[in-house]
Amino acid sequence: MLAAVALAVTLPPTGWFAVGGIVGGQFTVMFLGGLIGLVIMRFAAGWFVNLPKKYPALETAAFLIVGWVGVKLLVHTLAHEKVGIIDHHFPEIFSWKLVFWGVLILISFGGYMYSKRKGPQEALEN
Known part of the structure; x- marks a missing residue:
């Protein structure tokens, strides 16, 4: 998510749409970054939970x-x-x-x- 935000703030304005004061391209990159992060964490969570047990x-x-x-x-x-x-x-x-x-x-x-x-x-x- 942090990488998506860092990438989004460097994007030039697209003029597509605005969401809460954020231009469409930035919003899309942050939304997809969050979504991808959730999916990755869903699969990685089990591994991270078992690691301290070992x-x-x-x-x-x-x-x-x-x-x-x-x-x-x-x-x-x-x-x-x-x-x-x-x-x-x-x-x-x-x-x-x-x-x-x-x-x-x-x-x-x-x-x-x-x-x-x-x-x-x-x-x-x-």
Whole structure:
């Protein structure tokens, strides 16, 4: 969905129709992106639900990743020009991006490394 929105905002106006202030081409791309995302998630959901059962540490890593992305959103909010608590350009500087992506990769790699695949008997017990 995010990719569809990113693509839609770059499209030139088509002049087809308008929906809620959005031109027709942009609306169509966002609608199809959402629809495709729903279909993909429907089939991928089962796989994602079973993954933490086999690799329990991945659940903790997923929570940490969500929390870390929340920190990034907080930084962007605090740097917004109307909020102005931190410098407006801080989220775009190289060192912040390096720290953010470095920690994200460390969490992901750590979750992968510390996840122990449960055997068939352990998976059945849970």
